[in-house]
Amino acid sequence: MNKDEAAPETRLIHTRAARLGRVTVNPPVERASTVLFRDEAGLYGAKPTYGRMGLTVHRELESGMCELEGARHARLASNGLQACALAITTCVSAGDHLLYPDCSYGPTARFCEKRLRETGVEAERYDPRIGAGIEALFKSNTKAVFIESPGSLTFEVGDAPAMIAAAKARGIRTICDNTWGAGLLHQPLALGADISVQALTKYVVGHADAFGGAVMTRDAGLAGRIAATSEEWGIGLAPDDAYLAVRGLRTLATRLRAHEAAGLEMAHWLAARSEVADVLHPALPDHPDHALWKRDFTGSNGLFGIILNPVPEGGMERFFETLSLFGLGFSWGGFESLIIPCDQQLTRTKGSWTEGRAGPLLRLHIGLEATADLKADLSAAFTALSAS
Numbered sequence: 001m002n003k004d005e006a007a008p009e010t011r012l013i014h015t016r017a018a019r020l021g022r023v024t025v026n027p028p029v030e031r032a033s034t035v036l037f038r039d040e041a042g043l044y045g046a047k048p049t050y051g052r053m054g055l056t057v058h059r060e061l062e063s064g065m066c067e068l069e070g071a072r073h074a075r076l077a078s079n080g081l082q083a084c085a086l087a088i089t090t091c092v093s094a095g096d097h098l099l100y101p102d103c104s105y106g107p108t109a110r111f112c113e114k115r116l117r118e119t120g121v122e123a124e125r126y127d128p129r130i131g132a133g134i135e136a137l138f139k140s141n142t143k144a145v146f147i148e149s150p151g152s153l154t155f156e157v158g159d160a161p162a163m164i165a166a167a168k169a170r171g172i173r174t175i176c177d178n179t180w181g182a183g184l185l186h187q188p189l190a191l192g193a194d195i196s197v198q199a200l201t202k203y204v205v206g207h208a209d210a211f212g213g214a215v216m217t218r219d220a221g222l223a224g225r226i227a228a229t230s231e232e233w234g235i236g237l238a239p240d241d242a243y244l245a246v247r248g249l250r251t252l253a254t255r256l257r258a259h260e261a262a263g264l265e266m267a268h269w270l271a272a273r274s275e276v277a278d279v280l281h282p283a284l285p286d287h288p289d290h291a292l293w294k295r296d297f298t299g300s301n302g303l304f305g306i307i308l309n310p311v312p313e314g315g316m317e318r319f320f321e322t323l324s325l326f327g328l329g330f331s332w333g334g335f336e337s338l339i340i341p342c343d344q345q346l347t348r349t350k351g352s353w354t355e356g357r358a359g360p361l362l363r364l365h366i367g368l369e370a371t372a373d374l375k376a377d378l379s380a381a382f383t384a385l386s387a388s
């Protein structure tokens with residue numbers, strides 16, 4: 001069997017970087033800053049010369065991320081936010097203009113608004129549903145368009161191919177945060193994007209026990225610039241975290257299928273509840289961007305939002321207090337179900353989110369528990385929410 005022709009889940013299981021000496025199923029974790037050389041020529045000739053550049057486990061994770069994203073080059077970072085910042089700062093510098101979506105992950109938006117602006121980059125939000133209309137926002141100094149689809153908290157699906165085509169025609173770089181798509185559900189590089197970024201912290205690690213980020217590209221020149229930026233900033237990933245990400249890659253496809261099935265079942269169940277005004281899940285046929293999702297994604301996962309109908313006084317406190325399986329916590333992509341109220345985090349300035357809506361916005365991550373138990377947990381919380 002030619003491994004290159006195998007299915008993605010097969011390739012993720014059989015990716016192995018070149019190793020010195022004995023070959024084991026899993027890569028060795030070398031906890032090392034110092035790498036020793038026999039002679040002076042080695043010291044100044046070989047790579048890696050220092051642990052920060054990564055060792056065996058990092059090379060294995062980079063190969064796995066290339067398989068996952070259809071990339072030729074991958075660079076690791078210590079978390080997803082750092083990977084986004086690395087990709088963006090590789091593409092823009094003082095005097096440049098960057099476009100980023102109104103639905104960006106909050107800390108990414110903050111990075112653009114504060115850090116980038118302080119360094120002389122003009123960062124401008126765009127409506128995530130703008131599609132080819134993004135062209136009207138291009139300026140002579142526009143150097144990059146950041147895309148995050150579906151959007152954080154609000155789950156709009158952008159027309160990435162239309163935005164990428166418009167940017168390409170003007171020589172503008174495109175960077176996609178593909179954390180929701182996780183590589184198996186969406187491949188921005190195949191759609192023509194220059195860079196795909198993932199927070200490995202979510203589905204790749206999959207167990208809420210490590211951080212990680214990765215920046216992928218097919219372009220050798222761009223990969224060299226990403227590597228240089230990374231080395232200038234001293235960006236790297238701890239070997240134990242890299243190991244947990246490699247381990248996560250082996251079971252990613254199986255876990256994602258389980259999250260997808262449970263997520264869809266819970267989304268349909270929630271859509272039928274009287275307490276729920278709207279379910280924000282792009283795989284549901286009545287989601288406004290369902291057609292785009294169907295065209296550009298091969299599946300979904302366990303992360304989506306709901307908008308409640310107006311809630312009686314004290315209802316949300318009673319709702320969250322009653323939940324015993326759903327944890328109240330940030331992050332997603334792990335084995336456990338989580339829920340958060342989102343209104344406190346929304347900083348939208350464009351599109352429908354600036355207008356009124358029925359009630360509070362919640363984000364759910366559906367984990368790997370039995371869906372009957374999750375429904376029982378939410379049913380009890382809904383009863384408490386409505387009690388006066």
Ligand SMILES: Cc1ncc(COP(=O)(O)O)c(C=O)c1O
Pocket residue numbers: 079080081082084105148152177179180199200201211212213331332
């Ligand atoms: C879409 C998206 N991108 C990036 C990140 C940042 O990842 P990390 O927490 O590893 O910095 C997150 C975190 O929630 C995210 O949801």
